[in-house]
Amino acid sequence: MLSAILAIGGLGFVAGVGLAAASKIFYVYVDPLIVAVEEALPGANCGGCGFPGCSGAAEAIATGKAPPTICVGGGPATHAKVASILGIEIKEVEPEIARPGCYYGPQEADLKYIYDGLNDCRAAMLLGGGAKECPVGCLGLGSCVKACPFGALSMGEDGLPRVNASLCTGCGTCERVCPKHIITLTSNSRRVTQEYTLDQCSAPCQRTCPAGIDIPAYIDAAGRGDYLEAVRIIKEKNPFPLVCGRICVHPCENECRRNLLDEPVAINPIKRFVADFEMKSGSRIPIEKAPPTGKRIAVIGGGAEGLTAAFFLARLGHEPTVYEGKPHLGGLLRTIIPDSRLPKDVLDWEIQGILETGVTAHTNTKLGRDVAIGDLLQEGYDAVFVATGGWDSQMSEGLPTEPYQMLPGVHLLVHLSFAHMAGKAPQLAGDAMIVGCGNASIDAAHLLKTLGAQHVHVVFRGSRQESPFTDEELQAAEAQGITFHFRSAITRMFGRAGDLTHVEVASLEKYVPGQTLQQLHEQAALQHIPVQTLVTGAGRFPELIYAPVYEQRGEGDQQELVRTDHWETVVPYAGPFAEEDVGIFRPGEATTDYKAVVEAIGAGRRGAASVHKRLMGEEVAAPPGMIRRSTRVLTVDTLEPLSPQPREKMPALSPVEQMANPEAEVELGFSEEQVRREAQRCLRCGLICYRRPLQEPESLAKSA
Amino acid sequence: MHEYWLLIVGAVFVNNIILARYLGNCPFFGVSNRMDTATGMAMAVVFVITLASCITWLVEKYVLAPFGLEYLETIAFILVIASLVQLVEMFLQKSVPALYRALGIYLPLITTNCAVLGVAVLCVEEDFNFIKTLVFAFASAVGYGMALIMLTGIRERILVAPVPKHLQGLPVGLISGGLLALAFLGFLGMV
Numbered sequence: 001m002l003s004a005i006l007a008i009g010g011l012g013f014v015a016g017v018g019l020a021a022a023s024k025i026f027y028v029y030v031d032p033l034i035v036a037v038e039e040a041l042p043g044a045n046c047g048g049c050g051f052p053g054c055s056g057a058a059e060a061i062a063t064g065k066a067p068p069t070i071c072v073g074g075g076p077a078t079h080a081k082v083a084s085i086l087g088i089e090i091k092e093v094e095p096e097i098a099r100p101g102c103y104y105g106p107q108e109a110d111l112k113y114i115y116d117g118l119n120d121c122r123a124a125m126l127l128g129g130g131a132k133e134c135p136v137g138c139l140g141l142g143s144c145v146k147a148c149p150f151g152a153l154s155m156g157e158d159g160l161p162r163v164n165a166s167l168c169t170g171c172g173t174c175e176r177v178c179p180k181h182i183i184t185l186t187s188n189s190r191r192v193t194q195e196y197t198l199d200q201c202s203a204p205c206q207r208t209c210p211a212g213i214d215i216p217a218y219i220d221a222a223g224r225g226d227y228l229e230a231v232r233i234i235k236e237k238n239p240f241p242l243v244c245g246r247i248c249v250h251p252c253e254n255e256c257r258r259n260l261l262d263e264p265v266a267i268n269p270i271k272r273f274v275a276d277f278e279m280k281s282g283s284r285i286p287i288e289k290a291p292p293t294g295k296r297i298a299v300i301g302g303g304a305e306g307l308t309a310a311f312f313l314a315r316l317g318h319e320p321t322v323y324e325g326k327p328h329l330g331g332l333l334r335t336i337i338p339d340s341r342l343p344k345d346v347l348d349w350e351i352q353g354i355l356e357t358g359v360t361a362h363t364n365t366k367l368g369r370d371v372a373i374g375d376l377l378q379e380g381y382d383a384v385f386v387a388t389g390g391w392d393s394q395m396s397e398g399l400p401t402e403p404y405q406m407l408p409g410v411h412l413l414v415h416l417s418f419a420h421m422a423g424k425a426p427q428l429a430g431d432a433m434i435v436g437c438g439n440a441s442i443d444a445a446h447l448l449k450t451l452g453a454q455h456v457h458v459v460f461r462g463s464r465q466e467s468p469f470t471d472e473e474l475q476a477a478e479a480q481g482i483t484f485h486f487r488s489a490i491t492r493m494f495g496r497a498g499d500l501t502h503v504e505v506a507s508l509e510k511y512v513p514g515q516t517l518q519q520l521h522e523q524a525a526l527q528h529i530p531v532q533t534l535v536t537g538a539g540r541f542p543e544l545i546y547a548p549v550y551e552q553r554g555e556g557d558q559q560e561l562v563r564t565d566h567w568e569t570v571v572p573y574a575g576p577f578a579e580e581d582v583g584i585f586r587p588g589e590a591t592t593d594y595k596a597v598v599e600a601i602g603a604g605r606r607g608a609a610s611v612h613k614r615l616m617g618e619e620v621a622a623p624p625g626m627i628r629r630s631t632r633v634l635t636v637d638t639l640e641p642l643s644p645q646p647r648e649k650m651p652a653l654s655p656v657e658q659m660a661n662p663e664a665e666v667e668l669g670f671s672e673e674q675v676r677r678e679a680q681r682c683l684r685c686g687l688i689c690y691r692r693p694l695q696e697p698e699s700l701a702k703s704a
Numbered sequence: 705m706h707e708y709w710l711l712i713v714g715a716v717f718v719n720n721i722i723l724a725r726y727l728g729n730c731p732f733f734g735v736s737n738r739m740d741t742a743t744g745m746a747m748a749v750v751f752v753i754t755l756a757s758c759i760t761w762l763v764e765k766y767v768l769a770p771f772g773l774e775y776l777e778t779i780a781f782i783l784v785i786a787s788l789v790q791l792v793e794m795f796l797q798k799s800v801p802a803l804y805r806a807l808g809i810y811l812p813l814i815t816t817n818c819a820v821l822g823v824a825v826l827c828v829e830e831d832f833n834f835i836k837t838l839v840f841a842f843a844s845a846v847g848y849g850m851a852l853i854m855l856t857g858i859r860e861r862i863l864v865a866p867v868p869k870h871l872q873g874l875p876v877g878l879i880s881g882g883l884l885a886l887a888f889l890g891f892l893g894m895v
Binding site: 003004007008010011012015016018019022023025026027028118119120123 | 763767772773776779784787790791797798865866
């Protein structure tokens with residue numbers, strides 16, 4: 001008995017003392033912060049943060065390698081808890097949510113074969129990219145549903161995943177698992193800066209829309225009677241639904257697949273109805289905005305493009321200020337569109353809505369007369385976006401013989417010529433460059449020499465052979481000190497305060513469409529030419545972003561970025577319809593982007609997206625795989641038999657009534673019943689899917 | 705030498721600690737869902753069983769047997785194994801952090817696992833000498849790891865197969881484990 005007690009007691013004693021000693025000898029310091037942070041994290045190990053599990057994330061957060069907001073799974077509550085443990089302030093992050101991007105399940109879509117294998121999309125993908133004809137179609141085997149660590153996804157009866165928005169944390173696990181990249185994270189910022197790409201489902205109408213509105217989605221919402229949701233969808237791409245609903249040239253309707261059968265869906269009248277519905281309701285739908293970034297941006301021009309850019313900059317969390325030379329905002333919408341097509345009170349209501357999103361506007365403040373770009377940057381703006389308009393505004397105001405110097409060092413040839421004829425042209429100093437003057441290039445160079453320019457560079461997009469001049473003419477010009485740059489484009493301008501100092505010219509010899517500035521730089525195709533004056537043959541200024549240049553100062557750990565009074569220009573990325581996508585003064589840009597208000601709206605949104613990318617330190621370029629005019633997209637050219645259903649007619653004033661009251665609005669807008677009927681006509685197209693007639697029970701029986 | 709080969713084959717295949725003796729079922733089904741956790745567990749098991757069996761053999765031989773206290777074997781072994789694993793964990797964390805991270809959470813998990821205690825008790829009951837204990841414990845642990853990894857492979861494939869709803873998860877895992885044990889029955893009589 002005693003020996004037993006002694007033996008076990010002795011063993012226990014030795015073990016206890018041994019462990020106590022070992023805990024001293026083998027003591028390892030574990031930062032209590034790491035432990036505390038790990039306890040605050042959800043412990044789902046979803047990997048949404050990019051670290052190996054929650055313990056990896058906790059270590060990174062506690063050691064300051066990652067912000068407390070890195071946990072996407074936990075959301076704001078976790079961020080607050082983690083931040084309070086660390087005793088720091090958190091920066092709000094924008095909520096993200098998963099959104100499936102396929103609308104027809106395997107039962108409804110065209111199939112290549114019947115898949116009967118492993119119940120996993122990634123396995124099905126190995127067999128010729130899945131059973132669906134459509135290369136971006138959801139395979140419907142629910143890999144995303146199984147992968148979701150938060151149980152936010154489920155499989156609907158149609159074979160497509162459904163997102164439970166209240167459970168989705170935006171961790172992105174589904175996005176990483178989906179072999180087709182169909183289910184993706186979306187946030188307000190992602191949606192408003194999005195372009196349609198080849199690896200997503202898009203309908204012909206939305207690809208054609210210059211603003212890029214998700215047309216099938218808003219027609220679907222209108223058909224369900226959810227008119228305000230339709231307005232919300234439209235306003236993710238277009239802040240002017242009332243204006244566009246009335247005067248849009250609706251290229252979307254030309255591409256509507258119903259043209260193959262009868263008449264296009266009345267896309268635009270439906271937009272007008274839902275926008276009018278919002279206006280008549282007397283209140284505005286809330287506009288989703290990203291958390292404030294504290295960046296201030298000056299937008300030059302209060303027309304459709306400038307207001308659109310300001311609206312989307314506000315939605316992206318920035319603080320835009322619009323400078324408009326005229327007493328009223330609205331630009332050409334106000335000055336040249338008649339009241340019978342666009343009543344002024346409608347325009348005012350729409351502009352008021354844009355201002356309420358967080359846009360400040362200064363009217364009667366003209367660039368070149370009341371403000372200058374150099375001064376605005378000096379004042380502390382983080383960027384200046386120039387959207388001066390489809391027409392050169394100074395021309396439409398009645399040409400002044402002494403044009404205002406709007407952009408630093410940049411002149412329109414037409415202004416310079418008129419001013420010269422009136423004997424009021426400015427005296428030039430230093431070197432000059434000419435771009436886009438075509439046949440007038442050499443004469444323009446002579447004019448610049450007369451005005452005092454030392455040396456003149458002429459930039460041509462085409463080759464020497466393609467230029468409008470003979471070899472003798474070119475040689476004579478070269479002898480007079482004119483340098484020609486063939487197959488070249490101007491990609492950037494650099495300056496200091498109010499002066500242009502030099503220009504970056506890219507050689508396009510090895511250029512492949514779609515290449516970015518960075519890639520041109522790697523090809524050593526860029527050269528900087530000191531130039532103080534730049535003359536363009538275009539009738540208007542291109543839209544440009546002026547941004548301050550930051551300089552790295554100090555050494556080692558003391559390094560910091562210091563803002564200088566130097567600036568550079570950034571060209572907004574070219575939209576899907578641009579003919580060429582490199583450089584300022586692109587050929588065709590003046591004719592493709594400004595035929596219609598919807599094109600200016602598209603350019604304004606892309607301008608805002610470009611400013612946003614620049615401010616966030618991303619490269620300003622179109623998303624990879626963006627569908628361009630030259631891109632071939634999978635589509636269908638015949639429809640299965642569908643019963644024709646005539647398009648609803650827009651109620652309008654008769655010619656007699658129009659004559660009696662020329663101010664009254666001609667088109668009256670659809671009634672609610674018309675909108676419901678018209679929305680039923682929409683085929684809800686995808687790349688190759690569309691709403692087909694329901695199969696009759698008989699034919700099902702036959703095929704079985 | 706022949707004797708040791710028989711010992712190894714016997715411990716790994718014929719009298720597999722889990723498939724023939726049914727020890728350590730909890731981690732066998734608990735961590736056989738994913739291959740990386742299963743291999744981590746297998747490594748930890750090999751490490752702990754080998755070490756624990758050797759120490760308990762020494763305790764039996766030099767502490768319990770001299771005083772005729774063999775009846776206290778179970779409680780003494782649990783005590784020794786538990787403190788041993790703690791000690792090893794501290795040692796590894798300090799000296800071999802890489803191994804510590806690799807074994808991770810599995811080390812403390814198997815502190816009082818019945819497979820660990822079972823092998824220790826078996827060694828004593830069979831009256832093995834120290835070398836035989838070492839070989840037998842290592843081979844048993846390898847057999848455990850092998851069975852665990854085999855079941856994990858099966859369960860990973862079952863995960864993507866159409867299984868009736870009421871059998872999904874653990875039930876089908878138990879069935880697979882049972883079938884695996886039946887298959888190992890074929891080794892019976894080899895040694």
